[in-house]
Amino acid sequence: MEIFTRKTALALFLGLFATSTYAKEFSYIETFDDDATFATGGSLPDGWLGDNSVTPVQRYEGSYLGSGNHSGSYVLGTLASSSMGRDSWVYTKKMSLKGGVTYTISYWLHMPGGVAPAAYNNNVALYVGNDQTREAATTKLGETGNTVFSEWTQQTYQFTPAADGDYAFAVNITSQLYNSGYVAIDDFEVSGDEPGGSIVNPDDPDKVICELPYSQSFDNENKDYDGTTYVPKGWLATGSSTFVTANTDDLKAADGTYYLIAPESKVKRDDRVYTPFFHMKAGEEYTASFYLYMPGNSGYQHASDFSFTVGDEQDSEFQKPLLTLTDYTNETWTKQTVTYSPDEDGDYCFSFALGGENAYAGEVCLDLFTLTTPEAKAKPKANFSFNGHFDLMNSKLIVIDGSKVQMVNQSSDSDSYLWEVPGAVPETSTEANPVFSFPEDGDYNVKLTATNERGESSTTEKVSVEVISESSQLPIGVYNPNDDELWTRSKVPAYDTNPSCDWVTGVNHYYNHFAERFNLPEGRKYGVSSLTLYLCYYNIASRYYSDQADEPVSIVLYGEKDGKPDTDNEFGRYTSTMKGFFGTLGLSEAEMRSIPFDKPIVADGPFYVAFEFSDNLWIDEPDANLSRTAVGFGGFTHRSKLTTLYVQPTAVPATSSFVPDGSYCPVDSVDAQYKGLGLNLVAWTSVEGTETAVALTTDGSVAFDARLSGDRLTVSGTHAGETVLVSDASGKTVAIAKAADKSTSLHLANVPSGIYIVKTAQGVRKIVKR
Structure with missing residues (x-):
């Protein structure tokens, strides 16, 4: 990591630029997943200390707490309930830190809180001191306040020691009342550059020069903002309607939560925002990228000019354009990428400039600015x-x-x-x-x-793996409780056509057929006898109550072709009505629903479970006082960002380039922001052909026998724990297994045709694989 130190007196005299040096990067990361950091067998990482509070802080599986994990399998946390309010402390190992160096401390929190009122919620504070005790933890770096984090949220603080020494950080979890809910902490990190610094120009001490690679998402308030401006440290905003860090309900950030926004101006645009400076070398190619949103003003038919510029001063007179967009509009985040090679070594900054003759030309938003060079690479982050x-x-x-x-x-x-x-x-x-x-x-x-x-x-x-070796009714879902983000009722996404009713996982103006993919192994048959789903929103149009309630709904199991539902390969269909599946009353609270079938639908894997609603559902009401028909299911977002929800669109949003062709497609083909979505659906499934085969004698007792069906060898009459050995005619072992009681299965997929001997404690049998 290259940094630049302040000029020495000699350098000042000679008029040299700042000299470069290499920083030693301090980095401590604890994910609570590596057993090596728990070598002493405790419930805290080696070197950490806890206390004897009623609800101590210790390592748990995220699935056990109910929080899931930000990464890995384990978190640090406290249980949901206690007999009284909590005051729990946990101390990190001591770390040798340098005086005058600014360290960044961050960790991720998940805490849903308790019942209302807010007194049942938790407060999580971070302290630092020179020992692992409450008395030593004298400096508070920050706290959450009594709040709720219903999803993983990063907390970031900074600490600059006055002198070199050993320091320990302390996390204090408090609540006023009992039943305040669990608290989960993951990915605790301390980082800093020793000796730390940046290029400093003696003639301009306020000039901020950042190292490469550089990324700014406008989300890290504690680290990047000093409270004196509405843009990050080192940035400069000028103009009549200047850029500020904010967000709106109408526009989700391209990355994170916040972005820069220049509100609509009553005069022609003259707004600029400048980046910090970067030390750049002559002839080397640098790549800048950012996301831009400029919808313009459709009512006035007004748009603005946009340019991306570079220069050696945060002043328009010293900037030259690299990208110019005249009368430009777009209605979704659009990534722009620009390369630049300076002619001379020096310190350069970039600017985003707005112009044009039009007033009232709409807001302009910027997000996720990055600047990289092939020689500047960040440390890896495994995930x-x-x-x-x-x-x-x-x-x-x-x-x-x-x-x-x-x-x-x-x-x-x-x-x-x-x-x-x-x-x-x-x-x-x-x-x-x-x-x-x-x-x-x-x-x-x-x-x-x-x-x-x-x-x-x-x-x-x-x-944690469960191998299926016997036929049974299994409740199979695609939701990964340790990785995926399960939606609360209030977070079910909706399309802009009707944010109150057009649920993405439901009936909307773009589709009324949607399906969840079950990627079960091919070559097997699966009997689906019932479904469990989470119904989050349901309402029957008031003007057409009886007709709408009797509209048909079908649940269909389809095969797969070309990576999507194959509607020409229908395994089975179960049809009822809106009131038959969901009732006649509107739904005020999300609830689990079970839909049993008259008889199981047998499918080959992979297969899709589709919900196909009638085209006659009333989804537009001319009178705002009347209600429309609405259906919205619960869902989740895969951490993998691999989409399992498929839809059959008849139309798409105006911002989408997808052309419907009557077939199913992943939901992110309709709207890219929904990549990774899945339906919170559980299929009660039996796996045909996995039942244990037992050979019986004439009196009904279990017999010793061996039967080969395809690549599956079933050995009957085994005793739990004994060894089942399969060898070829030369005596070479080709398969071995520890036996189960009564019957044991082995796979001979990689075994060629020939004669084989099966041996157990009960005897031997000859089999022939053809």
Whole structure:
């Protein structure tokens, strides 16, 4: 990491530019996932200390608390209930920090709070001191206040020690009353540059020069804003209707929560916002990118000019354009990318400039500005997730007949990868997105190490696996309780056509047919006997109450072709009415609904469960005092960003370039912001062909026998724990397994045709594989 220090007196005399030096980056990260940091077997990382409060802070599985995880499998947290208000403390290990260096401390919080009023909520404060005690934790760095974080939210604070020394950070969780809900903490990080610094121009001490690579999403209030301006430190906004950091209900940020917005101006535009300075080298190519939103004013038919410029001063006279857009409008975030190679070494800044003759030309928004060069690379950050199917009853990953699980690598700034999964097949991989098989029930620790020339980063996640070997009614869902973000009722997304009724996971102005994908292994049959869904919104149009209530609704199971539902391959259909499925009353609270079928619908994997509503549903009301028909299901967002919700659109939003062709498509094809969506749907499924085969004698007792069906060998009459051995005619072992009681199954997929011997403690049998 290259930084620049203040000029020495000699350099001032000689008129030299600031000299460059290399900083030693201090970095401490605790994800609570690596067992190596819990080597002493405690409930806190080695070197950390807790207290004897009623609700102590310790390591839990995120699924156990109910919080899930920001990363990995474990979090630090407290249980939901206590007999009184809480006052819990936990202290980090001591860290040797340098005086005068500014350190950034961040961690992620998830705390849903208790029942109303706010007195039941929690307050989480961060302190620092020179020892691991309450008495030593004298400096408060910040606190949340009695609040609720219904999803993972990052807290960021800064600390500048007055002198070199050992310091410990303390997290204090308090609540006034009992039953204040759980508190979960993940990914605790302390970072800083030692000795730290940036280029300082003695003639302009306020000039801020930032290191590369640089990224600004306008979200990190504690780190990037000093409270004196409405733009980040080092930025400068000028003009009649200047850029400020904000957001609106009508526009979701391109990244994070906040962005820069220049409100609509009553005069012609003269607004600019300048970035900080960057030390740039002659002849080297730099890449700048940012997201731009400029809808203009459709009522006046007015638009503004936009330009992206570069110069050596935060002054328009010293800037030259790199990108110019005249009378430009767009109605969605659009990424702009520009390259620039300076002619001379020096300190340069960029600006975003608005112009044109029109007043009332609409607001202009900017988000996620980045500046990179091939030589400036950030440290890697390891991260991954995966999609799968999970047992509703125990939240375990379901594996059927050795089915494979695709890992989704979400690491950043990485050149190479090492996956280590003891017990899986394979146990290691250097592929970016490998596939693993989990042969037995149990917990598997999936570790990913991402590396580049600046170092490496690791993350570990525990995957609890349930191998299906017997036929039973399994509640199978696509929702991953440890990774995915489950929506609350108030967070079910809707289209702009009617934000109160056009739910993305429901009936809207673009589609009334939608389906969830179940990516179960092919070559098997699955009997779906009922569905469990979360109904979040439901209403029957008041003018057509009886007609709307009797409108048909079908649940259809489709096969797959070309990665989407194959409507020509229908496994079965169950049809009822709106009132038959959902009742006749409007829904005020989200609730779970079960829909049993008259008889199971048998499907081949992969398959889709589709909900197809009538085209006659009333979704437009001319009178605002009357209600329309509305249906909205619960859903979630996959951390993997792999979409499992498919829709059959008849129209698309004006901002979409997708052309409907009558077939199903992923919902993000209709609107890109919904990438990674899934339907909170559970299919009660039996897996045909996995039942244990038992050979019986004439008197009904279990017999020892062996039967081969395709690649599956079923050995009857085994005793739990004994060894089942399969060898070829030469005596070479080709398969081995620990037996189950009464019957044991082995897979011989990679075994060629021939004669084989099956041996157990009961005897031997000959089989022939053709």
